[in-house]
């Protein structure tokens with residue numbers, strides 16, 4: 109059984125990563141994952157290198173998504189995006205030299221129009237493996253001993269799957285690991301991640317680890333991918349937003365142990381309140397409530413009163429209102445009972 113993974117000198121044990129997720133994998137969410145345990149490497153949301161450079165030029169400091177990174181526990185990987193070598197290099201250098209992050213991840217997978225179309229970045233770059241290689245090389249040189257990784261999709265469309273070419277470009281340019289999300293850019297999030305296509309990338313790599321990503325929903329599913337596909341690690345996104353305890357379940361299974369029991373509704377509520385307090389401490393009351401509302405929606409998935417709760421929590425405007433709705437509606441039945 110695969111129990112660890114090396115990215116440069118960085119050892120990930122277990123070989124499981126949290127996915128970069130814009131507007132979701134924020135500082136508070138990362139702290140919740142860390143507290144629950146079981147993640148080999150936690151990754152930030154994608155950070156715009158252009159925003160970093162412009163904000164710096166205007167004397168505004170770091171972009172919001174970078175706040176907290178400085179003092180956050182390591183290991184921590186920070187994902188960045190752009191298509192300009194110099195712009196990427198400037199942010200990468202700050203991350204590697206000043207902030208001492210554990211890894212810098214380059215985004216070559218995002219299909220969102222604002223990134224891929226208007227900024228010709230993210231998955232747009234998959235059409236040009238050479239350009240991907242040039243960007244990886246520039247950033248890897250700037251980061252020196254800090255490993256630089258890349259996250260890609262299978263290709264732009266089903267007719268132009270070229271993940272193997274991109275993988276070779278990443279490795280040849282000094283990349284330290286490659287994550288492949290098993291969809292094409294044109295698929296967005298439709299259909300299913302194709303793990304057969306992810307597996308094909310392995311033989312294109314000689315030296316660096318392959319991390320598979322897409323549609324892992326359960327701890328058993330993660331172990332199954334690690335066992336049955338030639339990947340060195342797995343990355344989990346959406347399932348870790350709804351069930352942030354999935355990582356400790358995977359870690360237990362990989363140790364050959366029975367996973368800890370699913371948190372009770374009351375434990376889930378405690379976790380949500382902890383998440384809420386963390387968001388408020390970072391963003392202040394007003395923005396904190398907005399961000400925490402999104403987390404509340406995720407924590408309530410699968411609960412008997414989930415739909416009604418989501419309806420109400422989506423409309424709260426202040427911290428006291430938030431707390432009142434969590435108190436009254438997160439759990440509907442006997443509040444002394446632990447069963448769902």
Ligand SMILES: Cc1cc2nc3c(=O)[nH]c(=O)nc-3n(C[C@H](O)[C@H](O)[C@H](O)COP(=O)(O)O)c2cc1C
Nearest residue numbers: 127128129130153154259289322323324344345346
């Ligand atoms: C809300 C959301 C935000 C995302 N933001 C990013 C991002 O910032 N960078 C990135 O490389 N991928 C991003 N992704 C893609 C995920 O990292 C991951 O590749 C995808 O969700 C598939 O994995 P999953 O099925 O485990 O969720 C995002 C996905 C979601 C759902």
